[in-house]
Structure formats: C-alpha cells, structure tokens
Amino acid sequence: MFKSYFKTTFRFLLKNKTFSFINIIGLATGTLCCLYILLYVQTQFSYDKHLKDAQDIYRITTTLQLRGDRHNNATASPPIAPAMKKDFPQVLQYTRVIPTGTLGSKEHLLTYKEKSFYQKDVVYVDSTFFDVFTYHFVKGNSTKVLNEAYSIVLLKPVADKLFGNEDPIGKTISIDDDGGKHDFKVNGVVDESLGKSHIQANLFITMRGGGIGAYVLQNNVWAGNNFTASYVKLRPGTSAAALEKQFPAFLDKYGAAQMKSLGMTKQLHLQPVTSIHTTTGYEVELSKTLSPSFLYILLLIAVMIQVIACINFMNLSTARASKRAKEVGVRKVIGAGQGDLIKQFLGESFFLAFLGVVIALPLLLLILPYLNQITRTDIQLSFFSDYRLYLTLTGLVVVTGLVAGSYPAFYLSAFRTIKVIKGNFTSHVSVAGIRRSLVVFQFVLSIVLIAGIIVIYSQLNYIKNKDLGFEKSQRLIFSFYTGDTQKQMGAFMGDLKQLSDVKAVSKADNYLSQFIGHDHGIYLAGGNMAEATDAQNISTDEYFVKANGIKVIEGRDFRLNDSNRVLINETLAKRLGIKPGKALGTRLYSKYDSQETFVEVVGVMKDFNYNSLHGEVKPFMLMYNPNQGNLTSLIVAVNTTNYKSLLSQMEQLWHKDISGAPFEYTFLDDAVQKQYETEITLSNIINSFTLMAILISCLGLFGLAAFSAEQRSKEIGIRKVLGASIPAIAGLLSKDFLKLVIIAFVIATPIAWWGMGQWLQGFVYRVDISWWMFALAGLIAVIISLITVSSQALKAAYANPVKSLRTE
Template identity: 70%
Template sequence: MLKSYLKTAWRFLLKNKTFSFINIIGLATGTLCCLYILLYVQDQYNYDKQHKGVENTYRVTTDLELTGDKHHSGASSPPITPAMRNDFAEVKQFTRVVTTEKFGAKQHLLRYKEKSFYEKDALFVDSTFFDVFSYHFVSGSATSALTEPYSIVLFKPVADKLFGSENAVGKMISIDNSFGKHDYKVMGVVDESLGKSHIHGNMYIAMNSGGFGESVRRNDAWAGNNFLYAYIKLRPDASAAALEKKLPEFLNKYAAQQLKAIGMKKVLHLQPVNSIHTTPGFENELSKTLDPKFLFLLILIAVMIQVIACINFMNLSTARASKRAKEVGVRKVIGAGKGDLIKQFLGESFLLAFIGVAIALPLLILLMPYLNQVTRADIQLDFFSNYKIWIMLLSLVAVTGLVAGSYPAFYLSAFEAIKVIKGNFTSQVSATGIRKSLVVFQFVLSIVLVTGIIVIYSQLNYIKNKDLGFDKNQKLIFNFYTEASQKKMAAFTNDLKELSEVKAVNNADNYLGQFVPHDHGVFLAGGNMAAAVDAQNINTDEHFVKANGVSLISGRDFRLNDTNRVLINETLAKRLGLDVQKAPGTRLYSQYDGKPATFVEVAGVMKNFNYNSLHSEVRPFMMVYQNDPGYFNCMLVSVGSSNYKTLLDKISAVWRKDFPEVPFEYTFLDTEVQKQYETEIMLSQIINSFTMVAIVISCLGLFGLAAFSAEQRSKEIGIRKVLGASVTGIVQLLSTDFLKLVIIAFVIATPLAWWGMSKWLQDFEYRVTISWWMFALAGILAVIVALFTVSFQAIKAALMNPVKSLKAE
C-alpha cells in the first residue's frame, strides 16, 4: 500500500512540473533557512554545557549602588570567593579569572626561538581553574597545569603557531606585554572540542606568577575593585538558593567597614554558569552575550519562512482541486475510504518535504561559510557525532509534511464521489476563503519583516550619523602592547607631529567608544565617600580635547604639567550640585582604605558626549591629567587628510624607525565606535537575508496561483478579448484580486510591526521615532513585488490568442 501511495505521488509530481517545482524550491529554501537557524540557536544555548558538574557551578555577580548609581555587574572583588570556600561547607571549589585586556595588556608578544607574534585574549586564572571548568587537553594534564608559578596553558591554534608539530609541554616561551617581560613554562594545550565556553582564552596564565597576577591574589578590597570573574562549584547536595540567602550576612562580616567608608551598597548573587552566554544585561562582561529575545526572533523568522513555504503547498494543492476531483471520485467508487485518501495526500506532502530536505542539505553545506559570516558564528555540520541534527531533519520533514499536507488532504478527501464524477467539484470545505486568508497571512509576515528592515536600518543610520559630542572621523588609533614600546611613545609622538597631515596626537590609557575600566567616587569639600558620585575616568595628556574634538562649556583645557587637574562632563557637575559655569577651580575629593582624602581640581567642564554606546545614557565622567608616560598604552592621531594610503605609508616609515621589531598595526576610531553595535548590525544582516528568502517564497506561491487563475479563466479572457477588451484591462482584471489581498495584509501587518519594533527600540537610550513613512514604504514595496509577480502571468494570459482558448466552444 505504501509503495502504491509513493508511486502515485511520484507520478503526480512528474506530471505537474510547475506545481512540483514551486513547492519543492519553496520547501527546500525554507528548510535550508530553518535548519541553519535551529543549528545556530542550538549552538548558542550549548555554551558551557560541557563542564563536568556544571549544574552545580555558579558565577558570583554583584549589584552595586553608590549615591544613586546602580550597577548590575558580572564581576566581583578578589577576596570574595576564597572566603566563601573557607566559610561555607557547601562550596567545594572556587576559581577566579582576570582578563588582561581591560588593564592595558591587549596584545602579548610571544616568542619561542626564532618565532614571534602578537596574540590577544590572555587570562590570569587561579590554579584551580581546570578543577572547576572542563577543557580537552590535547597535551598535558589538567591536574597540575597551573600549580607552578609562571606556568601557562595555550589554546591549540596558538601552540601550533609557536611549536608546529613539536610537543609544547615543558617548553619555555617569552611573553612581553605592558606588565613587563617574563618567561613561562607551557604545561598544557587545550582546544574547544568538548564545547564552547564563555571563558575563551588563547592563554591561561597562572595567577601566582608575580606582578599583576600576584597583586590580584593579595588584593583585600571587599567593596571596590569589582574587576574579576569569580566562580564556585558547590557540592552535589548543596542548594544555591540556600547559600545565596547567607551571602548578605557573609558580606556584612567582611565588608561592612569598607562599604560604609565609601557609602556603597553591595549585594552578591549566584548565576548558573550554563546560563551566562544567553543572559544579557550585566555590565563588565567577560565575553559577548546574546539576548534570548534575539534567539527567539530568529526562531520566529525560521518558523515564518517555513510556514510561508507550507502555505504555498496548501494554496496550490487546493487550487488544483478540480484537476484531482475525478481521481478522488474514481478511487472512492472502487472502494477507497476517506482515511485512505488522507494517507495518500499526506504521503505526497511528506514526499515533497523529504525532497525539499534532500535538496536543502547540500545547499546548506555549500552556503554554510556565507551564513556563518552573516551570523558571526562558526557552525559546523557534524552528521556523525551530532545526533540532534538528525532529530532536526526528521522533525522538519514530519512537521512540514503534516502542516503543508493536512488541509489539502482533508479538503480533497471530502469530495463526494457521485458529484465529482458528474462534474460538480464543490466540497463541504470552503477553499477560496482559506486560500485568500493564507495569501494574506503570507504577506502579513513579509510586510512585518520588511518593516523591521526599514526600522533597523533607520536606527543604525541614526547611530552612524548622530552627533556623539566628539569627532570620530579621520582618527587613527595605535595600541602599544609592551613595556618597551610604551617607553618609545613620546619619540613616536614627536615624529608624527613633523608630518603636515597630522593635526593632533593624544596619548591615553583608553579611547572613546571602548569599555572604561576605571572609576572612583568623588565628593566636594566637607563631604565624604558616603555622598560620593561614582565617575568613570580616563588618564590622558594635555591634547585630549583638541585631538577628539570635544567642546568645553567652561574653564580651560589641560596644560603641560597640569598635575592634579581633571576635566569633568556636565553630568558629573550636575550630580555634584555644581553650576557648570562656576565649576572650574572646584576641588573634588576621594578617600579609600582609611587613608587621608586626596583631591583633584576641576580645570574645565566638557559638554556631554557619548563616550559609550547609545544603548545607555551619559554617565558621570572625567579626564584625569597625567604626565607620566607609564599610564599610557594607546594613541589617537587626528589627521587632516583623506588620502590614507599616502599618509599611512608615511606613518609606517616613522613606525619602522621607532619600533623596528613591532608590527605596524592601526585601526580607525569610527570603526571602533561602530563595533559597539555589532549585535544590531548582525540582526540587520540576518533579517535582510531571510526576509529576501521569505519574499521570494511568497512570490513563488503567488506566481503559481496567478498562473492557475489565468488558466482557469482562459475562456473568460478569450471572450473579453473578442468583445474588445484591451490587454491593460485584462491585466488589471487578473491583478486586482491579488492586490486587494496584499492591501488587507498591509492593514493587519502595520500594528504588529509597530508593536514589535517599538519593543526592540526600547533597548536604546537614544533612538529614532517610528514614523508613518516606514510602514508606507513597506506596503508600497509589497504591492510592487506582488504586482510584478502577478502581472507576468496576467500579461502572458492577456496576450494569448483567443482562438486557442475558445476553439473547444
């Protein structure tokens, strides 16, 4: 029986090539997109699932409040987790992670024999790191990997570059960065074959390696210094919720005095490690996180595309009901029951879904590099070890076949045998209304997606062109990663100033558009740290204002040797209760660890500028003058030439003179600022790509329906032409019904799109206003696409010789 159903289905597909082509291409394209999105979402939710005992592993996060400023941080203070290990029997082990990038060591010069190159993503970790987290050791052992001082574990690609096919374990390498130059012993090489983690490093350096790592180990700041990532592993029988309830008393025991001294409120929480990658909203994250709302949106897009493809099948199947009505009648007369017919038609649907998957798989393999580029992912198709891929494929065939084939199966099987044999093709189930509703539904989805593209593009364009309060254009950024290169920054600065194209050079410990790791509380004379305002800050020389194009409201710019002077922004002045015009000359005080208060003097007040992303409002901020080159590790060069090739050739020559052993690397400030919106740019590219797919599939279905409608009305068209109807009139006649459906879809889609995009824009403190023209443009595009699709068939039908269609009459 099954063989008979398959044979009949195959013959029908071969006989109706246009019908089959439209459905197979639509289902294959939809399946390709749907499968990739499912694989991408699975990949994002699989982060940190591989760690042994991960269900009992937690990160200690911190909620801070200082004079009204609230911070929800993924980091915490150094002494917290060691004390938890000592005080709570529930805590089996702890470990801490510190990224060097946020403290100036963004790149590290690695040397082994004659080989040398720069690498980033270095982490200082406790010796217990591999007790808490599971990584696959290609060589070496997790047990003793980081117990010795100056020991290091390398990520496999880095080890391969250094040692090639040699065994890396036991080898000594040199690492030179802004913390100094040291030799390290390689104790292991790891890869990510067990799974991806939010803790990704190219180098895992033992914390007990002197210098910066040792300062972390000795740090006893319970209130401030919330800069490291702390993790605990609980015993299997322990309750994280019960332990979290004990943390306020624990914190009060150790931190009460320090918190009171600086006027800070602090609350500790435990966050499951396997939820970190998909839990946004934390400040000071170790790695990029993804919002589950974004992943849900991707799944929604995948479902929408697949549903649009299924709707094509339903519409074309029911539209061609008259072609199969006599077949149904004959089958019923010779004894086929309704159930048999339902099985037959569902079998055809499953066969189409299977063919669609069979075509989608090789296309997915071929297009995987492009799709990974769009989503900034690294999805790999592993059919042998990843059984979930097979579950996804079988589920897609089953769900698609059932959804696409259910209505046509019940519709066709409902024909009464006697009536259809006599030529009456009516069914108890109304098809025309359902078909129109499904076409409307298709275009509702397409118009919502097109509106999303328009709003997202408008927001990204707004971000790109908004006046941030500083000049990000024609600015070159140079980073200095080693102590030796930092010492030569002054000489390089002087050489650059000799170039006519260079307008200004600014040395600092950070540049605008980047995460600012430094902050401290400041208060006015007569106050204390309990009333302090927390201000983020950057250390800089006297050229910051000129080089960055920042405006001063009052006071003056920095001068050479302007010791203990600061420039503050409007927000900080207002939070301190200062009149921005009278603020210059005011002393700002800070006090820590019971030491006498220190002060700086306000030289000037800067007009507010968005030194961080437009997702958040401008916070209190100040520039701190430094004349010690040891504070600086980056340089901003403001240039007056757009002929970058010639200019960079000149700068490269100066660089080779001053830094003969250091590779010439640079970036542009506007590029770095734009990187703050990578998620939005990626979302835009994803929606652009998949919306095009959805529109193409919708048009395929509309094309098929238009062709069928023209075929059904061929005699009517012939009579109208004989009676004098023009081609334009006939095209209008055939197009009007479909355009009405698109207009109805536009009316339904508009409020849905407005609601969805309003929600998305809420994540931005600074955003565009949703305007009527965005919806109008989406509607006009939908009408144009639909008109073009339908008109092709309408014009073809209108140009046919009426003799051919009327000769049977």
C-alpha cells in the same frame, strides 16, 4: 500500499512540473533558512553546557548601589570566591578568571626561539581552573596543571603556531606585555572540541606568576576592585537560592567596614554558568553576550519563513484540487476510505518536505561561509558526529509535512464520490476563502519583515550619523602593549607631530568607545564618600580634547604641567550641583583607606557619548596625568582622506622608532561601530532572510496567478472577443491579489509598529517610528506582488481567445 502511494506521488509530480517545481523550491528555500537559523540559535544556547556537572557551576555576580548609581557587574572582588569555599561547605571548589584585556594588556608578545608574534585573549586563572571548567587536553592533563609558579596552558592553535610539530610540554616561552617580560613553562595544550565557552581565551596563565596574578592572590579588598570573574562549583543537590540567602551576613562579616567607608551597598548573586552567554545587562563581561530576545526574534523569523513555504504548498494543492478530484472518486469507488486518502496525501506532503531537505542540505553547505559571515559565527555541519543535526532535520520534515499537508489532505479526501465522478467536485468548505486568508497571512509576515528592515536600517543610520559629541572620523588609534614599546612611544609621538597631515596626537590609558574600567567616588568640600558621585575617568595629556574634537563649554582645556587637574562633563557637574560658571577652580575630593585626596576642575566639557547609545551619558572626567605608566593608547587626528600615503609615512616612522612590534592601527569610527555588532548582525540576518521569504511568497503568488489565469481562460477569451483591452484584462486578474496585499498591510502595520517599538527600547537614543516606514513596507509589498502577478496576467491577456473557446 506504500509502494502504490509513492508511485502515485511520483507520477503526479512529473505530470505537474510547474506545481512540483514551485513547491519543492519553496520548501527547500524555507528549509535552508529555517535549518541555518535553528543551528545558529542552538549553538548560542549550547555555550558551557558541555562542562562536567554544568548544572552545579555558577558565576558570582555583584549588584552595587554606589553613590546613587546602580551597577550590575558580572564580576566580584578578589577575596570573595576563596572565602565562600572556606565558609560554606556547599561550595565544592572555586576559581577566578582575569582577562588581561580589561586591565590594559590587550595583546602579548609571545616568543619561543626564533618565533615571535602578538596574541590576544589572555587570562590569568587560579590553579583550580581546570577543576571547574572542562577542556579536552591534547597534551598534558588537567590534574594540577597550573599549580607550578609561572606555568601556562595554551590553546591548540597557539601551540601549533609556536611549536609546530614539536612537543610543547615542558618548554619555556617568553611573554612580554605592559606588566614586563617573564618566562613561562608550558604544562598543557587544550582545544575547544568539547564545546564552546563564554571564556574566550588563547592562553591560561596561573595566578602564581607575579603581576596581576600575585596582586589578586594577596588582595583583601571586599568593597572595590570588582574586576574578577569568580566561579563556584556547588555540591550536587545544593540549592543556589538557599545559599544566596546567606550572602548578606557573609558580606557583613568581611566587608561591612570597607563598604561603609565608600558609601556602598553590595549584593551577591549566583548565575548559572550555562545562562551566561545568553544573558545581557551585566557590566564587565568576559566576552560578547547575546540577548535571548535577539535569538527569539531569529526563531520567529525561521518559523515565519517555513510557514510561508507551507502556505504555498497548501494553496497550490487546494487550488489544483480539480485535477485530482476524479482520482479521489475512483479510489473511493474501489474501496479506499477517507483515512487511506489522508495517509496518501500526507505521504505526498512528507515526501515533498523530505525532498526540500535533500535539496536544502547541499545548498546550505555551499552558502554556509556566506551565512557565517552574515551572522559572524563559525557554524559547521557535522553529519557524522552530531546527532542533533539529524534530530533537527527529522523534526523539520515531520513538522513541515504536517503543517503543509494536513489541510490539503483533509480537503481532498472529503470529496463526495458520486459528485466527483459526475464532474462536480465542489466542497462544502469555502476553499477559495481559506486560500485568500492564507495569502493574506503570508503577506502579513512578509510586510512585518520588510518593515523590520526599514526600522533597523533607520536606527543604524541614526547611530552612524548622530553627533556623539566628539569626532570619530579621521582618527587613528595605535596601541602599545609591551614595556619596551611604551618606552619608545614618545619618539613615535614626536615624529608623528612633524607630519603635515597630522593635526594632534594624544596618549591616554583608553580611547573613546572602549570599556572604561577606572572610576572614583568624588564629592565637594564638606561632603563625604557616603554621598559621593561615582565618575568614570580617563588619564591623559594636554592634547586629548583637541585630538578627539571635544568641546569645552566652560573654563579651559588642559595645559602643560596641569598636575592634579581635571576636566568634567556636564552630567558630572549637574550631579555634583555645580552651577554654570562656577566650575573653574572647584575642588573635588575622594577618600580611600582614610586618606583624602583632591583634584581641581579647570573646565567643563559638553556631554559626549563615550560609550554606546544603548546607555545614557554618565558622570565622567579626564584626569591630567601624562606620566602615568599605563597610557598605552595613542590617538592621532588627521586632516586627510588619502590614508594610503599617510599610513605609508606612519609605517616608516613606526619601524624607525618602535623595534620588535608589528605596525598595527585601528580607525576610531570602526571601533565605535563595533559597539553595535548585535544590531548589525540582526540587520544582516533580517535583510538576507527577508529576501528569501519574499522569494518564496512570490513563487506561491506566481503559482496561484497561473492557476487563476488557467481557470478563467474562457472568461478572458469571451472578454477579448467582446473588445476588452489587454490592460483591462491584466488589471482584472491583478486586482484580486492586490486587494489581499492591501488587507495584509492593514493587519501587518500595527504588529510591526509594536514589535519594532519594543526593539528600539534597547536604545536610550533612538529614531522615532514614523508612518512612512510602514507605508514604504506596504508599497514594496504591492510592487513585488504586482510584478509577480502581472507576468501571468499579461500572458493570459495576450493569449489567443480562439484556443480557449475552441471547446465551447
């Protein structure tokens, strides 16, 4: 029986080559897009699920109510995790992770013998780290690997780069950063073959290694210092929710006095480690996280594309029912039941879906690097090691086969034997109406996707061109990561100022668009910390305002030797209740450990978006402190676009003044743009896959137009004989499809309007949704459909009427 079904299917496909080509290519294209998106989303949701006892591992997060501002931090104060293990028997183990990048050391100079290079993504961890987090040890083992002082574990690519074929275990490497230069013993090498983690690190340094590690081990600050990523592993069967209920008393026991003195309230929560990568809304994250809504949008796009491909199959199958009516009749006469026919036609559908997968897989392998570039990830197809790939492929074939083939199978098998044998195969079901409905649905999906492209592009363009309140173009950033390079920074600054194309050079502990980790609670004279305003700050020199193009609207800019002076933004002035014209000379107070200090305001800056447009401008101040030790960023404002010549001059000065460090720089506008990586990725994905969806829709429309022209060939012949013009005939064939696209536009507009309105809610500063965006989407859909249909309409209009009327 199955052999007969296969032969019938194969013969039908060969006999109807155009029909077969459109269906197979449509299903293959849809399957390719759908498969890649499913793999991408699956990868994002798989982070940290490889960990041993992952269901029992939680991150400690902190909610701070600080002087009128609420902060949701992905971090906690250093002593909290160890105290939890001590106080709660439910806590089996704890560990803490401190990325050096958030503390200023974004890169570290690694040296072994003659080899030396800079490395990013370095973390300090407790000696218990590998008791909580599971890694595959290529060299060494996880047992007490970080117990020894000044010990380190390397990621395999770093170990290969440093040691080549030499065994790294027991070897000593030197690490130089802004904390000084130290030797570390390599006790292990790991890789990420077990799975991806939200902790993206190339080096794991024990806390027992001086510097920030020693500071954390001795730290007893329960209110402030919320910079430590802290994790606990609970005993099996422990209820995290029940344990959380004990945290308020736990915090009061250790930190009530400190929190009261800072005017702070604090709550602790437990977040499952497996949800970290796909949860947003936390400050001070270890790595880039993705919103679940972003991933669900991608899944929706995958479903939409595959549905569009399935609609093509349904439409073309039912449209060509007349070609198979007599086959159905003959089969019924010789004893085939409706169930047998349904199996046959579903089998054809599954076969075509299978062919789609067979064609899609090599195509996907071919364009995988391009797709990975679009999504900024590194998905690989593991045919022999990942059983989930086979499950995904099987699921795609089954679902596609059922969705695409069910309606045609039941429709074709329902033909009445006597009628189809006589040549009357009309069904009681209004198949033409259903076909038109499916075309409308297909174009509703396409128009929604096109509208999404237009709105997202408009928002990204708005972000790109919005006045942020500072100058981001023609600004270069140089970073100094080691103690030696920081000592040489002054000479490099002096030489840069001599270049004719350099307008200003400033040094600071951070640059705009980057996460600002420093903040102070400040209040006016007569106030206290309980009513203080939390203000983020950057320490800098007298050139920062000029170098960044910031506007001072009251008072003055910094001057040389302006010690203990600050510039505040408008938001901070309003929050403190400082009236316009009264800021100059105002003292701002802060208190910590019973010691009150103050700074004096010399000017008010016009508000500027020093962080992304996802959030509103917060209270902020610049602190004059040019001699502070951690001013590791150099901001250079230039007045030329001939960067090739300028950078060549700068590189010569760099090698003259800075020894042992590579010449590296960042453009400030590029750094600003990186704040919107998720939105840019979404835009790239929708752009690419919408083109695929439109291509599939056009294939189906092309097939239906060809079928319609074939069915009406005699009518067209008669019209031509009676004097109808070619444009009139082309218009006659095109207008029916045009009506369907217009109906789809009417349905799609409110759907797209609502969906994109929800997406824009993620931005405090956003573009207004306008009618023209959806009108443009509709116009594009109309033009695409007209181009697709008109090719077949014109072909039919130019056909010789004698051929079509010969049998009459």
